[in-house]
Structures are given as C-alpha cells and as structure tokens.
Amino acid sequence: MNRIPGYRRRFNEMAGTNIDRLAGISDGIFSVGMTLLVLGLALPTLSAHGTEGDLWRALLGLGPNVLVYTLSFMTLGIFWVGQGTQLNLLARSNRNYSWLQLVFLFAVTVVPFSTQLLAHFPTYRVALVEYWLNILLLGMTLLAGLQYGLRAHLFKEAEMPEVAPLMRGRIFIAQSLYAIATATCLVFPTWVSITLIFLVQLNYVVAPRIPILHRF
Amino acid sequence: MNRIPGYRRRFNEMAGTNIDRLAGISDGIFSVGMTLLVLGLALPTLSAHGTEGDLWRALLGLGPNVLVYTLSFMTLGIFWVGQGTQLNLLARSNRNYSWLQLVFLFAVTVVPFSTQLLAHFPTYRVALVEYWLNILLLGMTLLAGLQYGLRAHLFKEAEMPEVAPLMRGRIFIAQSLYAIATATCLVFPTWVSITLIFLVQLNYVVAPRIPILHRF
Amino acid sequence: MNRIPGYRRRFNEMAGTNIDRLAGISDGIFSVGMTLLVLGLALPTLSAHGTEGDLWRALLGLGPNVLVYTLSFMTLGIFWVGQGTQLNLLARSNRNYSWLQLVFLFAVTVVPFSTQLLAHFPTYRVALVEYWLNILLLGMTLLAGLQYGLRAHLFKEAEMPEVAPLMRGRIFIAQSLYAIATATCLVFPTWVSITLIFLVQLNYVVAPRIPILHRF
Amino acid sequence: MNRIPGYRRRFNEMAGTNIDRLAGISDGIFSVGMTLLVLGLALPTLSAHGTEGDLWRALLGLGPNVLVYTLSFMTLGIFWVGQGTQLNLLARSNRNYSWLQLVFLFAVTVVPFSTQLLAHFPTYRVALVEYWLNILLLGMTLLAGLQYGLRAHLFKEAEMPEVAPLMRGRIFIAQSLYAIATATCLVFPTWVSITLIFLVQLNYVVAPRIPILHRF
Numbered sequence: 001m002n003r004i005p006g007y008r009r010r011f012n013e014m015a016g017t018n019i020d021r022l023a024g025i026s027d028g029i030f031s032v033g034m035t036l037l038v039l040g041l042a043l044p045t046l047s048a049h050g051t052e053g054d055l056w057r058a059l060l061g062l063g064p065n066v067l068v069y070t071l072s073f074m075t076l077g078i079f080w081v082g083q084g085t086q087l088n089l090l091a092r093s094n095r096n097y098s099w100l101q102l103v104f105l106f107a108v109t110v111v112p113f114s115t116q117l118l119a120h121f122p123t124y125r126v127a128l129v130e131y132w133l134n135i136l137l138l139g140m141t142l143l144a145g146l147q148y149g150l151r152a153h154l155f156k157e158a159e160m161p162e163v164a165p166l167m168r169g170r171i172f173i174a175q176s177l178y179a180i181a182t183a184t185c186l187v188f189p190t191w192v193s194i195t196l197i198f199l200v201q202l203n204y205v206v207a208p209r210i211p212i213l214h215r216f
Numbered sequence: 217m218n219r220i221p222g223y224r225r226r227f228n229e230m231a232g233t234n235i236d237r238l239a240g241i242s243d244g245i246f247s248v249g250m251t252l253l254v255l256g257l258a259l260p261t262l263s264a265h266g267t268e269g270d271l272w273r274a275l276l277g278l279g280p281n282v283l284v285y286t287l288s289f290m291t292l293g294i295f296w297v298g299q300g301t302q303l304n305l306l307a308r309s310n311r312n313y314s315w316l317q318l319v320f321l322f323a324v325t326v327v328p329f330s331t332q333l334l335a336h337f338p339t340y341r342v343a344l345v346e347y348w349l350n351i352l353l354l355g356m357t358l359l360a361g362l363q364y365g366l367r368a369h370l371f372k373e374a375e376m377p378e379v380a381p382l383m384r385g386r387i388f389i390a391q392s393l394y395a396i397a398t399a400t401c402l403v404f405p406t407w408v409s410i411t412l413i414f415l416v417q418l419n420y421v422v423a424p425r426i427p428i429l430h431r432f
Numbered sequence: 433m434n435r436i437p438g439y440r441r442r443f444n445e446m447a448g449t450n451i452d453r454l455a456g457i458s459d460g461i462f463s464v465g466m467t468l469l470v471l472g473l474a475l476p477t478l479s480a481h482g483t484e485g486d487l488w489r490a491l492l493g494l495g496p497n498v499l500v501y502t503l504s505f506m507t508l509g510i511f512w513v514g515q516g517t518q519l520n521l522l523a524r525s526n527r528n529y530s531w532l533q534l535v536f537l538f539a540v541t542v543v544p545f546s547t548q549l550l551a552h553f554p555t556y557r558v559a560l561v562e563y564w565l566n567i568l569l570l571g572m573t574l575l576a577g578l579q580y581g582l583r584a585h586l587f588k589e590a591e592m593p594e595v596a597p598l599m600r601g602r603i604f605i606a607q608s609l610y611a612i613a614t615a616t617c618l619v620f621p622t623w624v625s626i627t628l629i630f631l632v633q634l635n636y637v638v639a640p641r642i643p644i645l646h647r648f
Numbered sequence: 649m650n651r652i653p654g655y656r657r658r659f660n661e662m663a664g665t666n667i668d669r670l671a672g673i674s675d676g677i678f679s680v681g682m683t684l685l686v687l688g689l690a691l692p693t694l695s696a697h698g699t700e701g702d703l704w705r706a707l708l709g710l711g712p713n714v715l716v717y718t719l720s721f722m723t724l725g726i727f728w729v730g731q732g733t734q735l736n737l738l739a740r741s742n743r744n745y746s747w748l749q750l751v752f753l754f755a756v757t758v759v760p761f762s763t764q765l766l767a768h769f770p771t772y773r774v775a776l777v778e779y780w781l782n783i784l785l786l787g788m789t790l791l792a793g794l795q796y797g798l799r800a801h802l803f804k805e806a807e808m809p810e811v812a813p814l815m816r817g818r819i820f821i822a823q824s825l826y827a828i829a830t831a832t833c834l835v836f837p838t839w840v841s842i843t844l845i846f847l848v849q850l851n852y853v854v855a856p857r858i859p860i861l862h863r864f
Contacts, residue, residue: 015733021671023237025728028460028679031244035252036683038325043332055342073325077318080241081311085231095729099853102725109686109721116691126703205315239453244676247460251468254541259548271558289541293534296457297527301447421531455669463676467684470757475764487774505757509750512673513743517663637747 016098019090026087029105030080036112037069037076040119065119067198072115074201076108079138082170086145089163091156100148104141110134118194128190132182132197139175143168174204232314235306242303245321246296252328253285253292256335281335283414288331290417292324295354298386302361305379307372316364320357326350334410344406348398348413355391359384390420448530451522458519461537462512468544469501469508472551497551499630504547506633508540511570514602518577521595523588532580536573542566550626560622564614564629571607575600606636664746667738674735677753678728684760685717685724688767713767715846720763722849724756727786730818734794737811739804748796752789758782766842776838780830780845787823791816822852 016022044058083104090097114134121127146167149155155164181196232238260274299320306313330350337343362383365371371380397412448454476490515536522529546566553559578599581587587596613628664670692706731752738745762782769775794815797803803812829844 016729018732018736021675021732021735023240024671024675025679027237027240027244028463028675029683031241031460032248032464032680032683034321035245035248035325035328036687038329039252041329043329043336046337052340052342055337055340059342059346070322073318073322077315080318081232081314084234084237087237088234098729099725102721102728105682106718106721109683112683113686113689113691120691121694121703124700124703126700126707130707239456243453243456243460244679247457247676248464248680250537251461251464251541251544254545255468257545259545259552262553268556268558271553271556275558275562286538289534289538293531296534297448297530300450300453303453304450455672459669459672459676463673464680466753467677467680467757467760470761471684473761475761475768478769484772484774487769487772491774491778502754505750505754509747512750513664513746516666516669519669520666 016095017093019087019093022093022098022101023084023087026080026083026101026105029108030076033108033111034073034076037072037115040112040116041065041069064122068115068119068122068194071194071198071201072111074198074205075135075138076111078201078204079104079108079142082142083145086142086149086167089155089159090149092154094152094154097145097149097152097154100141100145104138104145107134107137107141110137122194123190125185125190128182128185128193132178135178135197136175139171139178143171146171174200232311233309235303235309238309238314238317239300239303242296242299242317242321245324246292249324249327250289250292253288253331256328256332257281257285280338284331284335284338284410287410287414287417288327290414290421291351291354292327294417294420295320295324295358298358299361302358302365302383305371305375306365308370310368310370313361313365313368313370316357316361320354320361323350323353323357326353338410339406341401341406344398344401344409348394351394351413352391355387355394359387362387390416448527449525451519451525454525454530454533455516455519458512458515458533458537461540462508465540465543466505466508469504469547472544472548473497473501496554500547500551500554500626503626503630503633504543506630506637507567507570508543510633510636511536511540511574514574515577518574518581518599521587521591522581524586526584526586529577529581529584529586532573532577536570536577539566539569539573542569554626555622557617557622560614560617560625564610567610567629568607571603571610575603578603606632664743665741667735667741670741670746670749671732671735674728674731674749674753677756678724681756681759682721682724685720685763688760688764689713689717712770716763716767716770716842719842719846719849720759722846722853723783723786724759726849726852727756727790730790731793734790734797734815737803737807738797740802742800742802745793745797745800745802748789748793752786752793755782755785755789758785770842771838773833773838776830776833776841780826783826783845784823787819787826791819794819822848 041062044055044062046054046058083101111134114131117127118131146164150160150164177200178197181193181200184196185193257278260271260278262270262274299317327350330347333343334347362380366376366380393416394413397409397416399409400412401409473494476487476494478486478490515533543566546563549559550563578596582592582596609632610629613625613632616628617625689710692703692710694702694706731749759782762779765775766779794812798808798812825848826845829841829848831841832844833841
C-alpha cells in the first residue's frame with residue numbers, strides 16, 4: 001500500500017477545516033476594509049484666514065466622495081451579510097473552500113482601492129468599470145464557494161435543496177443589475193451609473209418589498 | 217401554494233442571524249478605529265539643530281490634539297460598552313437588526329475623520345457640529361437597534377421590561393447633554409463645548425455618583 | 433422601595449460583563465498596533481541611477497529603526513501575554529473592569545506613536561522618557577486591573593491567593609528595570625537606555641533562568 | 649519546600665495558554681497585513697486634461713505592482729492556512745509556544761514592508777533577497793513551533809506520528825523551492841525569480857496533482 005498519497009490526502013483534509021478561523025479572518029478583513037474606506041476622505045485644507053463658511057463649503061465639496069464611500073460601505077456590508085449566510089450553512093470546511101474564501105477576501109481588500117479610484121475619477125468610465133469588476137469578482141467568488149461547497153457536501157444537507165437555488169438566484173439578479181447599471185455609462189454620464197448602483201445597493205440594504213427584485 | 221415568497225422570507229430569516237459574527241466585526245471596526253485615532257497625532261518635525269527643549273515644546277504643542285484624541289477614544293469606548301450591553305441581551309438576531317448595527321458601525325468608522333477634523337479646526341463651529349452629528353448618529357442608531365429589537369422580539373424577554381426603559385433613558389440623557397454642550401458654541405468659544413463634551417464623556421467613563429445624571 | 437437606584441445598579445451589572453468581547457477588542461487593538469509598527473519603516477528612496485549597493489546601504493541605514501520597531505513589538509507581545517494571563521483568570525467581568533482594560537488598550541494604541549517618536553529622535557531624552565511613560569502606563573493599568581479585580585472578586589478565587597502576589601511582583605520588578613534603564617540617560621547617551629530596555633524585554637521574551645529577575 | 653520556584657513555574661504554566669486568544673491575534677494580524685498590501689497600490693495621478701486612455705494606461709502600468717501584491721496575498725494566505733493547521737492540532741498551549749507564534753506573527757507584519765520594497769525595486773536583487781528572507785523567517789518560525797510543540801507535548805498525540813513528518817516535509821520542500829527560485833537571480837533577471845516564486849505559490853494555492861511537489 002502506498003502511504004504517501006494517503007499522507008497528502010490527509011494533509012488536505014486537515015488544512016483549512018476550522019470554520020471559526022475562517023470567520024475570524026473574514027471579520028478582520030471586512031472591518032479593516034470598512035474602516036479604511038473613510039480614511040480616504042481627505043481632510044480639507046484652509047488658508048490661515050479661512051472662515052466658517054470656507055470650511056462648510058470644503059465639507060460640502062466632499063459630498064460626491066462621501067456618496068462613493070457610503071456606496072462602498074454598503075457593498076462591503078452586503079457581501080459581509082452574504083458570506084456570513086453562506087458560512088452559517090457550513091457543516092464543515094476544507095482546504096479548497098478556504099482558498100475560495102481567501103480569493104473572495106482578496107476581492108474585499110481591493111474595494112478600498114477601487115473606491116478611491118472612483119472617488120478621484122468619478123467621471124471616468126475606466127474607473128467605473130474597474131469598480132464594477134471588483135463587485136463582479138466578489139459575486140463570482142461567493143458563487144464559486146457556494147457551488148464548490150455543494151459539490152463537496154460541505155453544507156448542512158437538510159436545508160440546501162431549498163436554499164441553494166435561492167442564493168444562486170440572488171447573486172445572478174444582483175450581478176445583472178450591477179452589470180446593467182454599469183453598462184448605462186456607454187450612453188449616459190458615469191454619475192448615472194454610480195447612482196443606479198447606489199440604488200441597487202440601497203435596495204438590498206433596506207430590502208423593500210419590490211417583488212420583481214426579490215423573486216429569488 | 218406560492219413558494220417564492222416563502223423562499224424569500226426564508227432567506228431573510230437566515231441572513232444576519234449570527235450574533236458571534238456581529239460581535240466579531242464590531243470588535244474589529246472598533247479596534248481599527250481606536251488605533252487609527254492616535255495615528256492622527258502627527259510626529260513633530262525639528263530642524264537639524266533642534267534641542268531637547270524644542271522637542272519638549274513640540275510635544276506640548278500636541279496637547280490640544282491629545283485632548284481631542286482622548287475624547288474620541290472615550291466616545292468609542294462608551295459606545296463599545298453600550299453596544300456590547302445591547303448585543304449581550306440578544307436572544308437571536310436577524311437581517312434587519314444586522315443592518316442597523318452596520319449603520320451604527322458606519323458611524324464608528326466616521327469617528328477618526330470627525331476627530332481629525334476637530335483636531336485640525338478646533339476653533340471652527342462647523343467642525344464641532346460635524347463631530348456632534350457623528351455622536352448623534354451613534355446614539356440614534358443604537359436606539360434604533362434597541363427599538364427594532366424590542367418590536368421584533370430579538371431580546372431575552374424576561375429582562376427587557378425592566379432594562380429597555382433604562383437603556384432608552386440613558387441614551388436620551390447622554391444625547392441631551394451632548395446637544396447642550398454643543399449648543400454652547402453659539403455663545404462661547406468652541407473650546408468650552410469641547411471641554412463640556414469631554415466632561416460628559418468622563419462622567420460616563422468613571423460613572424461617579426451624580427444622581428441627576430444617573431436617574432436612568 | 434426606590435426602584436431607580438435598582439435600575440442603575442442593574443445597568444452597571446449588565447454593562448461590560450462579556451469577557452469574550454473584551455478579549456476580542458484586545459486582540460484587535462494589539463494586532464492593528466503590532467502591524468502598524470512596521471508601517472513606520474519608511475521605504476528607502478534611490479536616485480534613478482541607484483545601484484544594488486545603494487539599496488543595500490539604504491536598508492542597513494534602517495537598522496536603528498528596525499531595532500526600535502522590534503523593541504516595540506516585544507513590548508506589545510509582553511503586555512499581550514500579560515493581559516491574556518489576567519483575563520484568563522477572570523470568573524466574571526464588570527463595567528469598571530472593562531473601562532480599566534480600555535485605558536490599558538488606550539496605552540496600547542499610543543505605542544505606535546511613541547515608537548515613531550523614538551525612531552525619529554533616538555538621541556533625544558524627551559523621546560526616550562515619553563516612550564518609558566507609555567510602558568509605565570501599560571504596567572500601571574495592568575496592575576490597576578489586577579487590584580480592582582481582586583477587590584471586586586472578579587477572579588477565580590481558588591488560584592488568586594497564590595497567583596496575585598506573583599503577578600504584582602512581576603509588574604514591580606519589570607517596571608523597576610524599565611525605570612532604571614531609562615534613568616541611565618541622565619548619565620549616558622540614550623542608546624544605552626534603549627539597549628538596556630531591549631535587553632530587559634528580551635529577558636521577558638525568552639525567559640532565561642536568571643534567578644534574580646525571576647524571583648517573582 | 650521552596651515556594652518561589654513553584655510560583656515561577658506556575659506563572660509560566662498560566663501565561664500564554666489560551667489558544668483562542670492566539671487564534672484571535674493571528675487572524676487580526678493576518679487580516680490587517682492582507683488589507684494593507686493593497687493600500688500600497690498608489691492611485692494614478694492624471695493631468696487636468698487626462699483622457700480615458702490615460703487612466704487606462706496608468707492602471708495597466710500598475711500591472712507589475714499588482715503581480716507583487718497578489719504574490720504577497722498568496723504568501724500570507726498559504727502561511728495562514730499552514731499556521732491554522734498547526735494550531736488546530738494543539739491540545740494545549742504554553743508561554744514558549746505563544747512566543748514562537750508571536751515571532752511568526754512578527755514575520756507576518758514585515759510582509760507589507762517587503763512587498764512594497766519589491767514592488768518599488770523589482771529589478772534589484774537586494775529587494776528580492778529581503779523578500780525571500782521574510783518567507784524564510786515565516787517558514788522557520790512555523791517549523792520551530794512544530795518542533796517545540798512536539799517536544800513539549802502540546803499536540804493531540806494520536807495524530808502527530810503520522811502528521812508531523814508530513815508538515816515538516818511540506819515546509820522543507822516549499823522552502824527549497826523558494827530558495828532555488830531566489831537563487832536564479834544570480835544568473836537571470838529578478839523577474840524570473842519573482843515569476844518562479846509566483847508559480848510555486850500558485851501551486852500551493854490550487855494544489856494541482858504534480859506528484860513530485862506533493863510527495864510530502
């Protein structure tokens with residue numbers, strides 16, 4: 001009997017099996033990412049003779065930036081809730097699933113960069129598309145985690161036949177809306193796209209009863 | 217029987233139900249925020265021929281900044297204790313409650329920005345009001361979490377009839393004191409307001425026996 | 433019967449009782465602090481025609497800074513182990529104890545500032561004394577937590593009669609060594625003090641068998 | 649009977665025994681480190697008349713940096729999985745083991761610095777060697793933890809006779825590959841080494857079935 005392959009199979013069975021550690025590093029990366037977003041808000045600079053009105057106008061001038069940062073906080077919040085829901089359904093984890101989650105977390109760490117890019121270049125379609133690709137990567141890695149987990153029987157079996165199509169459907173609907181919102185930049189100014197993405201996110205945050213968006 | 221609404225209700229029942237994850241991301245965001253506060257303390261710069269006395273004076277010059285940072289650390293500490301007390305009373309969580317907490321945590325991530333704004337522009341009423349609005353948002357989202365949690369029966373029922381009015385009263389009293397302290401900037405220089413807010417915070421930290429402030 | 437004081441006593445009994453949250457925010461603040469230390473290592477800048485030798489010399493020039501950062505990492509590690517030992521002995525927590533720990537964590541968040549100050553001004557006694565005051569505050573708040581916890585019966589009673597004098601003694605010995613090391617800057621250059629503090633820390637890290645330092 | 653040595657032995661038995669705290673600070677340091685990596689991606693600057701094409705070219709110009717950051721994220725991910733596997737096998741911890749892990753975590757906090765150094769000086773062998781030394785320190789401290797833990801009987805005994813040689817072998821193979829990849833910089837340009845290290849990391853992430861690399 002060849003023991004080496006058994007050893008190797010064994011290592012892969014041991015590595016990455018700790019769901020608590022996965023939750024721990026996820027909460028850590030999300031919380032650092034969320035806090036760093038607001039750091040991107042540059043403090044206004046005033047001349048020595050600046051007045052209250054100058055500071056007020058400088059803060060108002062941060063408005064568009066604040067919109068982008070709020071957008072990104074909602075994005076991270078939505079995916080934090082989404083990943084948490086998936087992890088909650090796990091009965092066990094393994095090495096491959098942990099790595100799919102690490103790729104998902106890599107996408108999370110890119111959000112502050114994408115946010116600053118969009119906040120500095122809000123009128124550039126390139127910045128908007130980069131932002132959308134980041135959201136797309138978040139959605140695709142979350143979906144990959146779901147699909148792999150199903151195939152590898154990592155989830156609590158009883159609930160999944162009902163739950164899995166729902167989660168898949170949610171990701172497809174949301175990603176379609178993001179794609180449509182982004183595609184409008186081909187015709188309209190980028191602020192239309194940003195506002196549409198903002199509204200899509202807001203819809204998922206407050207979960208209003210618009211049946212067409214929540215059929216899944 | 218229409219299964220779609222059932223699916224959807226089901227998703228909302230699953231999402232955001234993990235109190236440990238909520239505690240994890242809260243501790244993460246608070247700890248990053250608290251550590252970043254002190255990063256705002258700019259290192260003094262000295263000329264090549266700087267003396268011990270020069271460095272000493274440069275550090276003393278940081279005094280007002282240190283006051284503002286200590287103030288913000290106390291603010292974050294007070295709200296960390298307050299949120300922890302609320303989360304401790306939870307019997308369960310849900311998606312809406314998690315989002316109310318995420319909005320609360322958004323307000324937490326804004327504190328380093330508000331702090332730096334006030335530290336750089338301590339004589340500007342606009343900076344003071346922005347700081348106060350941040351504290352107001354912290355209090356209001358904490359209150360919203362309490363009220364929603366009561367309505368949605370998320371808390372351990374046995375304790376709440378006695379505890380809920382107490383927590384509500386605490387928030388109202390504290391927020392009234394913050395509002396009064398801030399309003400004094402209409403008549404007095406902003407440093408009076410900052411000092412008053414500092415004293416209010418200190419009162420909640422050391423919890424002295426001043427009956428009028430602790431009736432609730 | 434007057435119910436108001438009962439309410440208030442009750443709030444103070446509920447607030448800050450969660451040892452897990454206390455451990456969570458402690459690990460968070462320590463880990464952010466430890467990671468930020470190394471961020472203080474400024475990347476070398478080279479001219480366009482820089483050679484391998486230039487970069488090598490630039491990195492060697494970071495040597496003293498690396499020493500200070502290693503020192504601070506050890507400091508944070510020692511106090512992380514020390515606080516962890518104290519929290520491990522808790523049978524329960526309360527609001528006052530949580531606040532003592534928050535003051536301890538405030539001292540932790542100041543360490544990156546003190547470190548950068550000492551790394552930028554290694555020959556200034558003022559920077560050294562500020563660094564020492566930071567270590568003193570860490571030790572004193574840890575001691576205050578121990579003393580308060582004993583008085584308020586927060587610890588597992590069985591172990592404390594034996595353990596408490598040991599922990600107190602450890603803090604006193606260590607703080608005496610730090611004070612002596614710092615005081616040598618009155619006679620010798622500051623690098624002597626920094627090296628002595630480094631050696632004291634190293635002693636606590638590797639725990640060699642020098643009986644005189646480990647009688648307690 | 650001499651009680652002092654008993655006291656001291658006792659302190660060392662109590663300190664650093666909490667595996668949860670060790671996991672907590674590890675997740676914290678890894679998550680801050682991983683998030684800070686991407687912060688190193690400097691936002692492009694454009695002139696006032698910059699076009700979509702200019703921004704696109706500026707982002708493409710970040711390509712090599714993105715490669716280095718992805719490399720470092722994989723490095724941290726690999727060692728996070730590796731350390732997690734080791735911690736999962738612990739039956740207990742002690743003070744010495746905690747300190748070995750803290751030295752390992754120190755190496756983790758250095759990764760953002762090494763990454764930025766390599767991203768800024770990708771053609772310098774000195775930067776490459778510094779990066780490799782960082783990976784070497786990560787591997788050696790992980791190995792030291794394993795060896796010490798075996799000697800001090802910290803692991804769940806049943807599994808270790810089979811598992812320990814496997815983990816040791818994995819570290820030796822991986823470190824040999826890193827060393828060979830780095831050594832090629834003596835003959836070839838540094839980008840060859842960087843690409844080789846990248847491929848080695850990718851191999852450990854996706855765990856393909858290349859028998860020669862996975863005999864252990």
